Amino acid sequence: MIHLSNVSRHFRRGPDVIKALDRVTLEIQAGRFVALMGPSGSGKSTLLNILSGIDRADEGEVEVAGQRLTGLSEDELAVWRARHVGLVFQFYNLMPVLSACENVELPLLLTDLSRPERRRRAELALEVVGLMRERFEHLPGALSGGEQQRVAIARAIVTDPDLIVADEPTGDLDARSADQVLALLSELNREFEKTIVLVTHDPRALRWVQAIYHLDKGSLLEGVEATRATQAVEQTLGVPPRSAAR
Amino acid sequence: MGYLTLVRRNLRRNRLRTALTAASITLSIFLVCAVLSLPSGFTAIHDRLAAGTRFLVHNKAGITYLMPYGSLQQIRAVPGGTAATSFSRFGGVYDEPKNLFPNFSVDAETVGDIWPDFQISPQAIADFRRYRDAALVGYQTMRTFHWKVGDRVTLRSTVWPVQLDFRIVGELPEPHGNPMWFLFSRTYLEEAVRAKGLSAEQAGMIWVRVADPADVPPVMRRIDDLFRNSDAETASETEKSFFESFMSSLSGLTNVILAVGFLVVVAVVFITANTCSMAIRERAAEIAMLKALGFRRSVILGLLLAETLALAIGGGAVGAFGAYGVLKLLAALGATGARPGLGPLSMFLVTPWHVVEGIGLSLLVGVVAGVFPSWGAARKPVAEALREVF
Ligand SMILES: Nc1ncnc2c1ncn2[C@@H]1O[C@H](COP(=O)(O)OP(=O)(O)OP(=O)(O)O)[C@@H](O)[C@H]1O
Ligand SMILES: [Mg+2]
Numbered sequence: 001m002i003h004l005s006n007v008s009r010h011f012r013r014g015p016d017v018i019k020a021l022d023r024v025t026l027e028i029q030a031g032r033f034v035a036l037m038g039p040s041g042s043g044k045s046t047l048l049n050i051l052s053g054i055d056r057a058d059e060g061e062v063e064v065a066g067q068r069l070t071g072l073s074e075d076e077l078a079v080w081r082a083r084h085v086g087l088v089f090q091f092y093n094l095m096p097v098l099s100a101c102e103n104v105e106l107p108l109l110l111t112d113l114s115r116p117e118r119r120r121r122a123e124l125a126l127e128v129v130g131l132m133r134e135r136f137e138h139l140p141g142a143l144s145g146g147e148q149q150r151v152a153i154a155r156a157i158v159t160d161p162d163l164i165v166a167d168e169p170t171g172d173l174d175a176r177s178a179d180q181v182l183a184l185l186s187e188l189n190r191e192f193e194k195t196i197v198l199v200t201h202d203p204r205a206l207r208w209v210q211a212i213y214h215l216d217k218g219s220l221l222e223g224v225e226a227t228r229a230t231q232a233v234e235q236t237l238g239v240p241p242r243s244a245a246r
Numbered sequence: 247m248g249y250l251t252l253v254r255r256n257l258r259r260n261r262l263r264t265a266l267t268a269a270s271i272t273l274s275i276f277l278v279c280a281v282l283s284l285p286s287g288f289t290a291i292h293d294r295l296a297a298g299t300r301f302l303v304h305n306k307a308g309i310t311y312l313m314p315y316g317s318l319q320q321i322r323a324v325p326g327g328t329a330a331t332s333f334s335r336f337g338g339v340y341d342e343p344k345n346l347f348p349n350f351s352v353d354a355e356t357v358g359d360i361w362p363d364f365q366i367s368p369q370a371i372a373d374f375r376r377y378r379d380a381a382l383v384g385y386q387t388m389r390t391f392h393w394k395v396g397d398r399v400t401l402r403s404t405v406w407p408v409q410l411d412f413r414i415v416g417e418l419p420e421p422h423g424n425p426m427w428f429l430f431s432r433t434y435l436e437e438a439v440r441a442k443g444l445s446a447e448q449a450g451m452i453w454v455r456v457a458d459p460a461d462v463p464p465v466m467r468r469i470d471d472l473f474r475n476s477d478a479e480t481a482s483e484t485e486k487s488f489f490e491s492f493m494s495s496l497s498g499l500t501n502v503i504l505a506v507g508f509l510v511v512v513a514v515v516f517i518t519a520n521t522c523s524m525a526i527r528e529r530a531a532e533i534a535m536l537k538a539l540g541f542r543r544s545v546i547l548g549l550l551l552a553e554t555l556a557l558a559i560g561g562g563a564v565g566a567f568g569a570y571g572v573l574k575l576l577a578a579l580g581a582t583g584a585r586p587g588l589g590p591l592s593m594f595l596v597t598p599w600h601v602v603e604g605i606g607l608s609l610l611v612g613v614v615a616g617v618f619p620s621w622g623a624a625r626k627p628v629a630e631a632l633r634e635v636f
Contacts, residue, residue: 054538055629074627075542082540093535097255102247107539109249118247155539 001030001163001195002051007060009046009218020046022218023060030162033189033196035205037233038215044199045167047215051197052085052165053077065162082110086156086194088166092148094140094155100147101126101136104154111159125154129184146177153184157194164188164196171201182208203237206230253552260525267521268561271608274507274514275565276572279604281507283573283594284500298459298485300360301466302333303452306479312448313478318353320472326465327454329359332432334450338401338410340391347387349401349428350450351435357382360453364423370395370416378434381412386425388417401428406446408438454482511607515615522554523619533623534631547624554616555609562608569604570596 009021020043028034036044049055050062053069056077062069065084072080081087094103104122113121126136129150140148149169156164166185170178186208188194198205206212214221214229221229257264303321305311315332322330331353338349352360358371366382374380383393393399395414402409410430418424432446439446456465466482473480526533536546573596623631 049629049632054632075544078537078540078542078628080540081538085540087538089535089538091531093531095252095532095535097259098247098252102251105247106536109247110540115248 001032001065002026002028002197003061003063004047004051005061007047007050007057007062009043009050009055010058019218021050021057024215024218024220025060026051026213026220028195028197030195031189031193032211033186033209034198034211034213035209036197036199036213036215037201037229042215043218044215046218048165048167048197048199052087052163053081054087082107082159084162086153086159086161086164088149088152088156088164088169090168090171092140092145092152094148094151096140099137099139100131100143100151103140103151104158107155107159121158122154125158126151128157128188129154144177145173146180149173149177149181150184153181153188157188157192162195164194165198166196167199168201169198170205175204178202179204203233206233206237249549249552253549253556256529256553257556263521263525264557267518268557268564270514270517271558271561271611272565272568274510274611275562275604275608276569277510277565278507278607279566279569279596279600280573280594281500281503282600282603283569283596284503299457299462300453300455301462301482301484303454303466303469303480303482304450306473306481309451312450313452313480315447315449317473317478317480318449318452321452321454321469324465324468324472326456326461326468328457329356329455331356331360331453332449332451333453334432334435334446334448335405336401336430336435337404338428339404340399340401345391346404347390347428348426349430351432351446352429352453354380354431354433357429360455361418361423364418366418366423367416373415374429374431377413377415378431378437379410379412380415381428381430382416382418383414383429384418384423384425384427385420387428388414406435406439406444407442408435410434410438511611515611518554518558518611518615519619522550522616523622525553526550526619526623530623530631531635534628534635537628537631543624547620550620550623551613551616554620555612558608558612558615559605562605562611565608566596566601566604570598570601 004024004026006023006025007021008019008023011018011020024043024047026047036047038044046055050057050069051064053064053072054077056072057070060070067080067084069077069080094100095106098106101119101122104125105118108118108121111118123136127133131147131150131154135143135147140151143151149172153169156166164185169185170181173181182202182205185196185198189196198209212226212230212233214226220226303313303317305313312334318330318332321327332351334351336349336351337346339346354375357374358366358368370382374382381399388394391399393414395416397414398411399414400409400411412430418427418429436446454465454469456462462484466484470480470482533546533550536549537543541549573594577595
């Protein structure tokens with residue numbers, strides 16, 4: 001599903017060059033639900049952006065959902081994203097002028113579905129994420145954070161993408177809403193076989209994901225280091241996870 | 247939901263700002279449409295005055311110099327001319343010095359032949375010849391002073407030391423007659439002036455009519471040749487060119503007004519561009535999100551530009567049709583004579599073409615004001631846009 005080999009991404013800041021990603025090699029099978037963890041500034045968002053076609057690697061090869069992303073133009077990437085990736089962010093970023101249902105319909109404007117069909121699929125997606133029907137016509141401002149994140153997840157799945165990427169989707173939620181969102185992502189993974197890559201600081205994610213990748217200073221931790229990092233997360237949680245990292 | 251819903255909702259997001267921006271565009275386009283009507287208003291007046299078979303002879307030294315009255319007899323003898331009349335400024339004011347309007351003494355018996363295109367009623371022409379104190383008055387002047395046919399009015403001359411009582415025997419009727427003129431008999435003036443021990447045996451200008459427009463140039467040439475090297479050389483010019491030179495001073499002013507109008511539009515472009523870029527900055531997060539969702543740059547540009555264009559064209563259309571309506575209303579008011587203070591304002595009409603031009607201009611305002619901020623937001627790479635807002 002996701003093949004990254006020797007991917008690097010550098011940023012210039014004044015005279016310095018920051019290696020946000022340094023020769024990262026990563027394989028994620030289709031249908032997996034994995035987490036990316038690491039300290040702030042370790043390159044998690046950068047990696048997520050590259051494998052979702054938002055950003056482009058400076059070096060290395062990126063292939064996602066059968067498409068080689070290296071070398072695609074900004075517009076080609078946009079078209080590819082619209083078809084293959086569902087995005088969820090920490091701040092739900094719904095259009096404040098559109099109702100919940102209209103927000104979910106938004107990505108379908110890029111398809112050639114008819115208006116009623118778009119509407120039907122948007123409602124279906126909202127049902128899948130468990131938003132109450134009477135909330136469908138509410139503007140985002142009238143919804144709670146958890147509800148808004150559900151709407152954002154519905155928007156991410158409405159195009160039936162192969163891959164869902166979520167950058168700290170629970171970062172702005174209380175514990176209960178955060179659990180619900182993680183449970184929902186897990187359900188999407190199990191029942192709809194979506195590949196999900198989750199960036200998070202939240203140790204509770206361990207209960208749901210099948211694997212954890214640790215980033216530090218732009219590099220993936222491997223072997224013993226990775227195991228140790230996972231154990232460290234487990235300890236903060238006090239509960240064994242469903243499965244260990246590689 | 248479709249793209250239009252999105253554009254509409256975004257426009258309603260900050261109603262006050264949308265309304266104020268649209269209002270500034272409305273006002274500027276209103277102004278431009280009103281100003282655009284000026285040149286064509288002048289042209290309309292002047293086309294109406296130019297009959298094509300008439301021309302004017304005046305002293306070569308300038309129109310304020312007089313010619314001997316005898317010149318008229320010589321001109322009448324020139325082959326090709328069918329009628330001629332003296333036409334001398336009386337400079338009369340009615341009641342108060344501010345009530346100044348164009349009044350002229352003419353040879354009463356020729357009026358019908360010189361200005362057949364005015365379509366003066368035969369009764370008025372007959373009465374004009376019959377009564378020595380008769381006057382024919384333009385319809386606009388009639389309305390301005392609330393005069394009727396049959397009224398007696400007194401004008402005090404600013405050229406001669408006399409004051410004359412007139413009876414209005416007829417109108418230079420709408421729409422073909424000269425709206426402003428007040429014409430009366432030269433002999434009536436002559437009597438009054440002679441009583442003061444002076445003589446008015448002069449002609450300020452002389453109107454000549456020919457049978458066919460093609461006769462105008464040769465007859466003009468013959469007349470000027472006739473008086474060449476005399477004490478009073480003449481210069482002939484067509485009616486059209488006469489009014490053109492008269493109005494060229496006005497057209498200078500018109501150009502200034504036009505320039506001011508367009509500068510206002512330029513200012514509005516800046517204001518709109520500023521509003522537009524503020525609105526786009528506020529929505530940076532949403533725009534970044536749209537990009538992330540896979541909306542291409544052209545679609546984002548289109549969405550943002552559509553907003554500004556809708557605003558500009560909406561505001562512009564109100565302004566253009568508003569100018570059309572308001573000036574039409576002024577013209578209607580002017581026609582009833584209820585508001586003489588309007589004066590020539592009622593002569594200017596915004597044509598449908600001006601409305602089209604006004605709306606076209608507002609389209610341009612929208613494009614110029616919207617394209618830079620919209621393109622700036624649209625072309626920013628998605629990763630950068632996301633990073634700036636999250
Ligand atoms: N566009 C950019 N310009 C300059 N530096 C950048 C840019 N994008 C990322 N960086 C730098 O690259 C490094 C990795 O950034 P990234 O956002 O991937 O970190 P992260 O792991 O997601 O951190 P956090 O947990 O705080 O979100 C950071 O040092 C960041 O400052
Ligand atoms: Mg991050």
